[in-house]
Amino acid sequence: MFTFANPLVINLKNYTEISGDNSLKIAEEARNVLLSNHKDIIIAPPPSSIMALSKTKVPIISQHVDDAPLGATTGFTIPEIVKSHGAIGSIINHSEHKIEHSQISNLVKRLRELDMISIVCADDLEELKALSQFSPDYLAIEPPELIGKGIAVSKANPSIITNSVQMVKSISPTVKILCGAGIVDKIDVQKALELGAEGVLISSGVVKSASWHNKILELSSVLN
Numbered sequence: 001m002f003t004f005a006n007p008l009v010i011n012l013k014n015y016t017e018i019s020g021d022n023s024l025k026i027a028e029e030a031r032n033v034l035l036s037n038h039k040d041i042i043i044a045p046p047p048s049s050i051m052a053l054s055k056t057k058v059p060i061i062s063q064h065v066d067d068a069p070l071g072a073t074t075g076f077t078i079p080e081i082v083k084s085h086g087a088i089g090s091i092i093n094h095s096e097h098k099i100e101h102s103q104i105s106n107l108v109k110r111l112r113e114l115d116m117i118s119i120v121c122a123d124d125l126e127e128l129k130a131l132s133q134f135s136p137d138y139l140a141i142e143p144p145e146l147i148g149k150g151i152a153v154s155k156a157n158p159s160i161i162t163n164s165v166q167m168v169k170s171i172s173p174t175v176k177i178l179c180g181a182g183i184v185d186k187i188d189v190q191k192a193l194e195l196g197a198e199g200v201l202i203s204s205g206v207v208k209s210a211s212w213h214n215k216i217l218e219l220s221s222v223l224n
């Protein structure tokens with residue numbers, strides 16, 4: 001099982017900027033940064049590029065997995081197949097791809113059996129509390145109203161991070177807390193870590209930046 005102290009998880013989503021060969025270019029930039037500073041940088045590309053990007057040797061996770069069986073199933077993204085393509089884990093229940101709690105529970109277990117990491121997302125403290133019972137490797141608090149807005153959760157709503165850490169650690173002490181939404185610079189990452197987050201999820205702040213290399217270098221520089 002891979003472990004990451006303070007991961008910077010870069011979710012490429014389905015932005016035009018990463019279409020075609022560009023997803024490979026961003027992963028190569030991440031690899032160059034990672035080789036220079038040895039920080040915990042993870043990329044979450046669309047399922048179709050997992051195999052190509054995993055060849056860069058940057059840790060790759062899926063943006064989503066379905067709780068569909070291996071075998072005669074069509075159009076689903078399933079843990080066993082993404083693992084075979086080089087993914088080392090998956091985001092589950094992202095705000096832009098919500099699933100049933102019963103499926104989250106199954107997928108956390110299934111990923112663990114495959115030695116893959118699970119990053120389960122929650123929109124608010126109520127959902128976070130409910131999802132703590134599944135003890136994923138990471139729980140990520142991401143207020144949907146701040147996603148893609150460029151105003152960091154660590155600045156706009158610092159108490160949601162401190163409250164998340166306090167609540168999750170009291171229910172399931174081994175689960176690591178990540179946060180995301182609106183993060184754009186290293187001050188935002190630093191603040192998130194000071195508030196108790198153990199890593200961050202970011203998308204538009206990297207994907208839409210002028211220089212992928214410089215932005216990934218900047219953001220990862222403040223990770224432990």
Ligand code: G3P
Pocket residue numbers: 011094142146147148149150180181182183201202203204205
């Ligand atoms: O998965 C991370 C994401 O939802 C945050 O998006 O664009 O606000 O960094 P963004």
